[in-house]
Amino acid sequence: MNDAVIELKDIRKKYRMGDIEVNALNGISMVIQRGEFVSVMGSSGSGKSTLMNILGCLDRPTDGEYLLEGINVQSLSGDEFARVRNRKIGFVFQVFNLLPRTTALENVELPLLYNREISLNDSKQKAMDALTRVGLKDRMYHEPNKLSGGQQQRVAIARALITSPSLILADEPTGNLDSRTSEDIMLIFKELNESGITIILVTHENDIASWAGRILFMKDGRITSDNAGKGHYRKNNGSLLSGGNGEET
Amino acid sequence: MKLTNTIKIAFKNLIKNKMRSVLTSLGVIIGVGSVIVMVAVGTGSQQKIKNQIASLGSNLLIISQNRERTGGVFLSGDTNRLTLDDAENIKKYAPSVRWASPFIQNGAQVIADGQNWNTSVYGVSPDFINIRDWEISDGSFFTEADNRVKKKVAVLGKTVADQLFPGQDPIGMTIRVRNVPFRVLGVLAAKGKNSFGMDQDDLVMAPAATVMTRLSGSRFIRSIYVSAWSEKLMSTCETEIKEAMRISHKLKPGQGDDFTIGTQDEIIQMATSTAVTLTLLLGAIAGVSLLVGGIGIMNIMLVSVTERTREIGLRMAVGARGKDILMQFLIEALVLSIVGGLLGIILAVIISLGLNIFTSINAIINVGIIILSFLFSGSVGVFFGFFPARKAARLDPIDALKYE
Ligand SMILES: Nc1ncnc2c1ncn2[C@@H]1O[C@H](COP(=O)(O)OP(=O)(O)OP(=O)(O)O)[C@@H](O)[C@H]1O
Numbered sequence: 036m037n038d039a040v041i042e043l044k045d046i047r048k049k050y051r052m053g054d055i056e057v058n059a060l061n062g063i064s065m066v067i068q069r070g071e072f073v074s075v076m077g078s079s080g081s082g083k084s085t086l087m088n089i090l091g092c093l094d095r096p097t098d099g100e101y102l103l104e105g106i107n108v109q110s111l112s113g114d115e116f117a118r119v120r121n122r123k124i125g126f127v128f129q130v131f132n133l134l135p136r137t138t139a140l141e142n143v144e145l146p147l148l149y150n151r152e153i154s155l156n157d158s159k160q161k162a163m164d165a166l167t168r169v170g171l172k173d174r175m176y177h178e179p180n181k182l183s184g185g186q187q188q189r190v191a192i193a194r195a196l197i198t199s200p201s202l203i204l205a206d207e208p209t210g211n212l213d214s215r216t217s218e219d220i221m222l223i224f225k226e227l228n229e230s231g232i233t234i235i236l237v238t239h240e241n242d243i244a245s246w247a248g249r250i251l252f253m254k255d256g257r258i259t260s261d262n263a264g265k266g267h268y269r270k271n272n273g274s275l276l277s278g279g280n281g282e283e284t
Numbered sequence: 285m286k287l288t289n290t291i292k293i294a295f296k297n298l299i300k301n302k303m304r305s306v307l308t309s310l311g312v313i314i315g316v317g318s319v320i321v322m323v324a325v326g327t328g329s330q331q332k333i334k335n336q337i338a339s340l341g342s343n344l345l346i347i348s349q350n351r352e353r354t355g356g357v358f359l360s361g362d363t364n365r366l367t368l369d370d371a372e373n374i375k376k377y378a379p380s381v382r383w384a385s386p387f388i389q390n391g392a393q394v395i396a397d398g399q400n401w402n403t404s405v406y407g408v409s410p411d412f413i414n415i416r417d418w419e420i421s422d423g424s425f426f427t428e429a430d431n432r433v434k435k436k437v438a439v440l441g442k443t444v445a446d447q448l449f450p451g452q453d454p455i456g457m458t459i460r461v462r463n464v465p466f467r468v469l470g471v472l473a474a475k476g477k478n479s480f481g482m483d484q485d486d487l488v489m490a491p492a493a494t495v496m497t498r499l500s501g502s503r504f505i506r507s508i509y510v511s512a513w514s515e516k517l518m519s520t521c522e523t524e525i526k527e528a529m530r531i532s533h534k535l536k537p538g539q540g541d542d543f544t545i546g547t548q549d550e551i552i553q554m555a556t557s558t559a560v561t562l563t564l565l566l567g568a569i570a571g572v573s574l575l576v577g578g579i580g581i582m583n584i585m586l587v588s589v590t591e592r593t594r595e596i597g598l599r600m601a602v603g604a605r606g607k608d609i610l611m612q613f614l615i616e617a618l619v620l621s622i623v624g625g626l627l628g629i630i631l632a633v634i635i636s637l638g639l640n641i642f643t644s645i646n647a648i649i650n651v652g653i654i655i656l657s658f659l660f661s662g663s664v665g666v667f668f669g670f671f672p673a674r675k676a677a678r679l680d681p682i683d684a685l686k687y688e
C-alpha cells in the first residue's frame with residue numbers, strides 16, 4: 036500500500052443531460068501500485084473513458100476521493116491540475132492526436148514546452164531519445180501524414196513518455212490499428228512497463244488485455260471483476276513471460 | 285510556458301498557414317498604410333500652403349478691412365474701408381515699417397498689337413516689389429511720383445510679356461486694359477510656378493491710384509501690405525500700425541478697430557485650417573479601415589480556434605494551462621497585427637516616396653503617426669485577438685479532444 040500510484044475511494048461521476056441524470060461512475064474504489072500494468076475492459080458505455088479522464092486529471096469526479104501518489108488531487112486548482120498532467124501523466128489516444136504539419140520530433144517535444152524547467156536544447160535531446168526508444172529514430176523529421184498508423188501511435192507514445200511520467204493512460208490505443216501493428220504497440224507498452232512505468236490501458240480486445248498483469252472489468256460504472264492477467268505472452272516469438280511484472284524466463 | 289516558446293509556436297502556426305496569415309494581415313497592412321499615407325499627404329499640403337505664404341515675403345503684415353458683422357449686416361460703411369491715405373499714414377506714423385504698399389487686384393483682358401491675354405492687374409506702390417521680393421529684369425518699375433499723378437504706366441509679368449509681345453521688346457510699347465492705354469515701363473523677372481502649380485508671372489502691375497481711377501472706379505483698396513524692418517520688430521510694428529490706423533480712421537477711444545492686421549502666422553493658420561481638418565478626416569477614415577482589419581483578425585482567429593479545437597484539447601491534456609492557450613492565441617493575433625503594421629509602414633513609405641517623385645502631390649511622412657499607427661495596430665491585435673483567445677482558453681479539454 037505504501038507505494039500506491041493511484042488510490043480511488045468511492046469515485047462517482049454523474050452527467051446531467053437536461054432532466055436525465057447519467058451515472059457514468061457508480062462508486063469505484065481501487066488501488067494501483069507502482070509498476071503495475073492494468074487493462075480495463077467492459078462494454079461500450081460502461082464508464083471506461085470517464086474513469087480514464089478522472090485518473091488523467093482531465094475531469095473531476097462528482098464524489099469520492101482520488102489520491103495520485105498520495106496527493107489528493109481534488110483540492111488542486113485548474114493550473115495545478117494542468118501541472119499534474121504535464122509532470123505525472125502521459126496520454127495515449129485511440130486517434131493518436133498528433134499535430135498535423137508538425138514533425139514527429141516537435142510533436143514529441145510538445146509536453147516539454149509547457150515545462151519551464153527544461154531548456155529547448157534539453158527538450159530536443161529528450162524527444163530524440165524518446166523517439167529512439169519507440170524505434171522511430173529514422174522518422175524524426177516526418178510529419179504525421181507521412182507516417183503509418185502504427186508509427187503515428189508510436190510517436191504518440193514517445194510524446195507520453197517524454198516527461199518520464201509516473202503513469203501512462205492509454206484509451207483504446209490499438210483501436211485503430213490492425214492486429215500485427217497492435218502487437219508492436221503492445222510490445223512497446225510492455226517494455227515501458229518493464230522499465231517501471233505504471234500503465235493503465237482500456238481495450239475491447241481480450242488479446243490486448245491479456246498483455247497486462249491485471250485486468251479490470253467494468254459494467255454500469257462499477258468494477259465487476261479484478262483479476263490477474265491470464266498470462267503475459269509475446270505472440271511474435273511465442274515465448275511466455277512469467278507472472279509479476281514481466282521477467283523473462 | 286516560456287514566452288519565447290509561445291512566440292515561437294505562434295510564428296510556426298502562422299507560417300503553416302502562410303496564405304491565410306497574409307490575407308488576414310492585409311486588412312491591417314492596408315489600414316496602417318492608408319492612415320500613414322493620408323496623414324502624409326495632408327501634412328504635405330499644409331506644408332505647401334505654409335511655404336506659399338512664407339514666400340509672400342519676410343516680416344509681412346497684411347492690413348485688411350474688418351469684416352465683422354452684426355446681425356448679418358456689414359458694420360463697415362464706406363467710411364471705414366481702406367484707402368490710399370491709410371497706406372500713407374502707416375508709413376508716416378509707424379517707424380518700424382520699412383515698406384508699405386496698397387493692394388488692389390482686378391481681373392482684366394489686356395490687349396496689345398492684336399494679341400490679347402486674360403490676366404490680373406495689380407494696383408500697387410513701388411514698395412510692393414520689395415515686400416514681395418520681385419526683381420525687374422528689363423526696364424524699370426514705376427515711381428512714387430507716377431503713383432501720385434496717376435500715370436498710365438505698367439510693368440508686365442514675364443508670361444504676359446511673352447504672350448503680348450512674342451519675340452519683341454515690350455519696353456515703351458502700349459497695352460490696353462479696358463480701353464485704357466498703359467505704357468510698358470519694364471518686365472518682371474520670372475518667378476515660375478508656385479507650389480500649387482499656379483503661374484506667378486501671369487500679372488500686370490500698375491500704380492494703385494491709376495488702377496483705382498481708371499479701372500476699378502473705386503476709392504477703396506483691398507488691403508495694405510507692410511514689411512517690418514526686422515523679425516524682432518514685428519510686434520512693435522503691429523502696435524504702431526494699429527495706432528496709425530486708428531488715427532487715420534479717426535477712431536475715438538472705446539471704439540473698436542474697424543480693420544484687422546494679419547501676421548504671417550495667422551494667415552498660415554487660417555489657410556491651413558482646412559488642410560488640417562482634411563488631414564484629420566482622411567486619417568479618421570483610414571483609421572476605420574484599420575479597425576475593419578482588426579475585425580478581420582478576430583474573424584480568422586475565431587475560425588482558427590474552431591479548426592484547432594482538437595489541438596487545443598491535446599495541448600491542455602499534455603499540460604497547457606488556460607493562460608498558456610490564451611497567450612498563444614493572443615500572441616498569434618498580435619503577430620498578425622504587428623507584422624501587418626510593419627508591412628503597412630513599409631508600404632506607406634514606398635507610396636509616399638512614389639507620390640513625391642512621380643506626382644505633384646507632396647507627402648510628408650510623420651514619424652509620430654508611424655509610431656501611433658503601429659501602436660494602434662498592436663492594440664487592434666490584442667483587442668480583437670482577446671475574444672477568440674479567451675474562447676480557446678475556456679475550452680474543456682475532454683470536449684475539445686472529442687471535437688469532430
Ligand atoms: N459529457 C458527457 N455528458 C453526458 N453523458 C456522458 C458524457 N460523457 C460520457 N457520458 C455517458 O457516460 C457513460 C460512460 O461513457 P464512457 O465514454 O465512459 O463509456 P466507455 O466505457 O468509454 O465506452 P466506449 O467503450 O464506447 O468508449 C455513457 O453512458 C455516456 O453516454
Ligand SMILES: [Mg+2]
Nearest residue numbers: 083084085206
Ligand atoms: Mg471510451
